[in-house]
Amino acid sequence: MVAPVGTATDGQERGLGMTSLADDARADQSLTNVAIAGVLRVAPTSNPLRYVRFCLWMGPTLLILLILFFALLGHNIPPYSAALSADDIARHFREHTTSARIGMTGMMVSGVLYLVWGMGITKVMEAAERDNDLLSRLQLWGAGFTTLVLVFPPAFWLTAAFRPEADPAILMMLYDTGWIMFDMAFSLTMLQVTAFALCFLNDWRAEPLIPRPVCWFAIWVAVAFMGFCFLPFFRDGPFSRSGFFNYWVEFSLFFWAMLILSIFTLRALTRLQRDTPAPAPHG
Amino acid sequence: MVEAAPDRSRPVPGILTFIAADIANFILFFGYFMVERMAQPALFARSAALLDIRLGLLNTLLLITSGWQVTLAVEGARTGHMPKVRRHLLCAIAVGLCFGVVKGIEYATKIAQGLTPRTDAFFTFYYVFTGIHLLHYAIGIALLVATFVRARADRADPGFIDWTISCALFWHMVDLLWIFLFAMLYLQGAR
Numbered sequence: 001m002v003a004p005v006g007t008a009t010d011g012q013e014r015g016l017g018m019t020s021l022a023d024d025a026r027a028d029q030s031l032t033n034v035a036i037a038g039v040l041r042v043a044p045t046s047n048p049l050r051y052v053r054f055c056l057w058m059g060p061t062l063l064i065l066l067i068l069f070f071a072l073l074g075h076n077i078p079p080y081s082a083a084l085s086a087d088d089i090a091r092h093f094r095e096h097t098t099s100a101r102i103g104m105t106g107m108m109v110s111g112v113l114y115l116v117w118g119m120g121i122t123k124v125m126e127a128a129e130r131d132n133d134l135l136s137r138l139q140l141w142g143a144g145f146t147t148l149v150l151v152f153p154p155a156f157w158l159t160a161a162f163r164p165e166a167d168p169a170i171l172m173m174l175y176d177t178g179w180i181m182f183d184m185a186f187s188l189t190m191l192q193v194t195a196f197a198l199c200f201l202n203d204w205r206a207e208p209l210i211p212r213p214v215c216w217f218a219i220w221v222a223v224a225f226m227g228f229c230f231l232p233f234f235r236d237g238p239f240s241r242s243g244f245f246n247y248w249v250e251f252s253l254f255f256w257a258m259l260i261l262s263i264f265t266l267r268a269l270t271r272l273q274r275d276t277p278a279p280a281p282h283g
Numbered sequence: 284m285v286e287a288a289p290d291r292s293r294p295v296p297g298i299l300t301f302i303a304a305d306i307a308n309f310i311l312f313f314g315y316f317m318v319e320r321m322a323q324p325a326l327f328a329r330s331a332a333l334l335d336i337r338l339g340l341l342n343t344l345l346l347i348t349s350g351w352q353v354t355l356a357v358e359g360a361r362t363g364h365m366p367k368v369r370r371h372l373l374c375a376i377a378v379g380l381c382f383g384v385v386k387g388i389e390y391a392t393k394i395a396q397g398l399t400p401r402t403d404a405f406f407t408f409y410y411v412f413t414g415i416h417l418l419h420y421a422i423g424i425a426l427l428v429a430t431f432v433r434a435r436a437d438r439a440d441p442g443f444i445d446w447t448i449s450c451a452l453f454w455h456m457v458d459l460l461w462i463f464l465f466a467m468l469y470l471q472g473a474r
Binding site: 201212213215216217219220223224226227229230233234237238239244245249 | 308312404418422
């Protein structure tokens with residue numbers, strides 16, 4: 001049970017009458033009084049970094065889940081070539097129906113972790129922002145929309161796996177739609193990583209929370225994502241969806257960025273926690 | 284607690300990370316192109332001969348000239364001579380814009396001749412590589428314009444020199460990549 005501030009219980013516990021009203025007001029602002037099992041415990045209220053580490057760890061967690069669900073169970077290392085016939089694509093869904101169903105379901109369920117990860121990054125970014133919270137908000141919106149990109153394309157692949165007996169041309173269209181949505185929505189992730197980089201490049205600390213090379217790497221990733229613009233023009237070759245540049249270079253950058261940004265934001269969080277003074281004991 | 288930075292003037296190593304990553308990406312492009320070229324040298328030589336070397340050379344000269352002007356602008360920024368910065372930046376932007384015009388003419392001519400990214404492997408690489416380079420070029424022009432806007436003040440604001448050096452480094456990278464593209468795409472068709 002949570003005792004309201006300034007109740008008789010609260011006053012008795014802290015010896016009302018021995019402290020001034022001003023002291024009481026200050027104490028009330030900084031403390032939350034929590035009564036557990038009949039014993040009043042006074043806990044420090046302010047821990048702006050609570051849960052942030054958990055959120056940040058959702059990045060690497062999602063990375064592992066994506067490798068399992070999207071890449072391995074979804075048979076997407078690399079995806080089927082856009083040059084294949086409709087019958088070849090249909091054969092994939094007919095041969096791997098169950099693994100595709102498990103993989104795409106898992107991907108749709110776990111995709112939301114990207115938003116949780118983005119929220120963790122937002123909290124670290126807030127520590128580096130000076131004038132306003134614009135960049136951390138943009139980063140969060142970018143992460144939020146990227147979450148949709150992780151959730152919606154597998155719905156198309158799951159639909160195809162759900163009815164593998166359908167017309168091969170329809171299965172191919174579902175497969176293509178999923179991939180085009182997955183690759184061509186890159187601007188949403190571009191927004192996220194660019195806002196991240198600009199924020200930490202403007203960090204005023206002598207030793208920035210995120211090293212500048214990491215910020216420039218993020219900007220490079222954003223620029224490199226523009227290479228996806230070639231995807232609609234090629235069904236085969238290095239710039240097609242399964243080609244060397246499009247898949248192994250551009251597409252893999254999404255995962256490398258997740259990994260590198262996770263490592264360095266976790267380090268930044270460790271530093272923030274170290275630099276934050278521990279709340280003084282009360283009660 | 285965190286401490287304020289006494290000196291924040293260190294953006295140059297940062298942008299070098301970007302430049303190194305970008306150049307590594309282009310090295311991959313070039314390597315892939317060469318491997319493909321070895322597989323079908325006759326086709327690549329035949330297609331490369333369809334490119335207009337004069338336009339490629341003109342664009343090389345334009346970018347080198349623009350890069351030279353940017354270097355002079357950096358010199359002006361270092362000495363705090365803002366009119367010199369503005370003058371040379373304006374020249375760099377004007378000459379740089381000519382590159383885009385020439386490239387547009389070249390693309391239009393090639394497409395009118397029926398040479399598109401789907402024509403053959405060589406033209407796929409031609410359009411993709413020069414297209415990605417054009418994106419970098421557009422970013423570079425935008426950075427130069429932003430630098431010019433910042434240079435309108437009578438006195439350089441803190442960080443202006445580092446900003447200018449960073450933009451200049453980026454612009455030189457655009458220049459350098461074009462020199463490689465020119466040699467790789469245009470000159471192999473020269474007779």
